[in-house]
Amino acid sequence: MSADALNRAALPRLAEELRPAVDPAELRPRVVHFGIGAFHRAHQAVYTEHAAARSGEPWGITAVAPRSTETVHALRRQDCLYSVTERRPDGHRTRVAGAVVGALAMAPDAKAVDALLVAPEVTVVTLTVTEKGYHRSTSTGGLDTASAAVAADLAADPDGPLGTVVGRLAAGLAARMRAGAPPISVVSCDNMAGNGVALARVVHDFVRASPWPDRTEILDRMSDTVAFPATVVDRIVPATSDADQVAAVAALGVHDALPVTGEPYRQWVLEDSFTAPRPPWELDGALFVPDVAPYQLTKLRLLNGSHSALAYLGTAAGLATIADTMAADWGERLVRALCAEVSPTLPARGPDPVAYADDLVVRFRNPAMRHLLRQIGADGSVKITERWLPALRELRTRGLSTPVLELALAAWVHGTGRDDAPADPAAGALAACWGPATRPAETVRALLRVLGAADLADDDALTGAVADRLPALRAGRIEI
Template sequence: MDRLNRAALGALPPASRPRVDPTELRTRIVHLGIGAFHRAHQALYTESAAARSGEPWGIAAVAPRSAATVDALRAQDCLYSVTERRPEDDVPRVVGALTGAYALGRDGALVHALLTDPEVTVVTLTITEKGYRAAGPDTVIGHLAAGLAARMRSGAAPVSVVSCDNTADNGAVLSRAVRDVVRNSGRPDRERILDRMAEAVAFPATVVDRIVPATTPGDLTATATALGVHDALPVSGEPYRQWVLEDRFTAPRPPWELDGALLVPDVAPYQLTKLRLLNGSHSALAPLGIAAGSTTVADAMAEGWGERLVKALCAEVAPTLPDGGPDPARYADDLVARFRNPAMKHLLRQIAADGSLKITERWLPALRALRERGAATPVLELALAGWVNLTRGHGIPDPAQDALTACWRTGADDTAVVRALLTTVGAPDLADDSALVTAVVRHLPALRAGHVDI
């Protein structure tokens, strides 16, 4: 079977062709993080914005680690397909938004040149939560900071740097990370660079939302059958997608609102709703579903406890949300419908990865707020028990895996282990909450037996 590339576009079904002519785009955006989420989310918004406005917004996509992904994209003229997973049908379409693909290590000089190019006015990032904690010179943040500093020295045009990761207040987090690298660089002009950045570089906050499961061998086969050509990098996503952006840009940007993006003065209500309800529910479903023998989110939702868990968690956490965002009850109903979509094969193990980072943002702030008010927290206690159970020998990747495993090697009882785990993830205050720890421990025997009681 022929490979997907520009020469193959004319033979594709009309509905599967790109919305733009890839040859007419110019590189005006640099994206750091070339994974499936970006390709199923921001790249689609950008392609639609270019198609509807007639402006040639193209994306140079940079892989922080995977040169194999870069090579596969280049072999396909930077084309790939996205499939919307609906219960009734799956129709892939090819996306033509990418103008180039680069590996950060191998193509570092080219990436640096792009970051300083005056025609590039937007930089976007999907580097996951842990990417913002790694700020050395050879990290994504380090390369970004070096590129922005060089841009400021050259007097190049202003630029907006847009985090698209599930991190609370992601714009401010990214700004601090970048500025810390510049401040610690030792360069004699660092204060002048920081002053210039304050005027010429914006870090708007955003909220991104679309469930994008890992690609399976079956997806490769189904996509090739539907397109008639082989796509080595297909991605899929649920029909729903959302992008909320703080309307604070210092340079031209694509008119993403033409494809439904929301430009708002304050994203915080949307951000917390999504982080604590959607992401929080995902992080609860994953370890509990794995304990119960489920494989995907839809599998867990097919069990009687799945819907109860999502609705109860949303109701429990809702009092911690600010005014001005979506209605929590309606949002919970939407989540149930999205999670139950049988066409989605969103793996629980994928969601459970890096749990020590995720729960500190998705659960613990709400848990603290509720317990400070004296409110009951039975669902978050059950969720924590699921995470505790998962840290013991389930093979889920986590950057703190060695420290988490060490908590179980002490030979202590469950109470001591739970306290140690909470302390390890930076929550000694919760570890000292005896009522909380006791409630978490109470759930562990049932979870070890594969039962989720809610």
């Protein structure tokens, strides 16, 4: 006989330590979150639930899925409950999370999403839509209005379905400005340098490019009432596997269609520039600081940069997970060498790079984690533009050697030419850089130009060094 489904009616049958930290029935939709994936459910939603439980304030989240209606329906069937399992070397710990109180699909539920964005009791919007969800121009950093998806949204009825999160958010904030609703804070939780400024720019660019006759007034009101705090989020959350589904049933005694798992470690650093009430996330350990840049750059260039390097090198070596790469004789050396190479580009007032590298080695080695290299390697044309290239430019401008970044870049180049290349929004342009008669250095130059890195493409020493690494990688050898 199959287990009953996880829902609110099933909660009283669960052991106390398995139940949510707060009664979901006592929460109200005061936060809107775009991006309904595993990371949000294992990170911001956990912080929000604990903040609500410890403060007694009813901070509930309505999660909006930009694309996946399947996840929305699955959450609704479970009264928006799901389990979070910490993968610990000494044994897993599972608990049901209860902060999500509503689930919407962005296009089909456009009117409901806009109603929430206008609602006075909603004072925080958060986003985890990945770097590509911002539709930024690689040349300007602003909104890519030439993107077909953005152009379609600019031409569409703003009250109807829109295809991009930027468009939906801009339209909702415009409606809020017109309604004279209270201030609101919009918080990017994606891995981008200066994510708050980046989000503010694309939203403002959308309004500016819109045909709305009151766009100037909307922008003026937004400057006074909408804040875009920068943040740094950190927790390794692997894609959910079939084994995770089975383990969740075993732990709970009921069927959970949407379990998520993560490492024990989690961190959230936020710029203390909110203009409206927010959950007291600091009650669960979140850190509010005047400037997140030192934390952001450290995380982006050391953790995310190492993750991408391990993903592409591990794939070249025929491995499957981060833990596999750390079990290889080159894994720890790669992480420590990359951190040491990049550390001169980090602000002095940030975390200590050596201690940070020590923590990364412990986290990445966790045998209970199975973080897939293909998951980490996806969307590389967007990710490495943020994670590697700025540090690479700075180091080379200063005349410093960059052998580890060159090796990592070579592994990415190698991956773009494989038949099983990871999913990437620029897949067509990347594949076109490979030709049977094209010399390796020319391929490297062409790929860098696809990334918008013409300056690096013109660096003959760099492109030659990267090309020289390719034969070993094709043979599955990782030479550090």
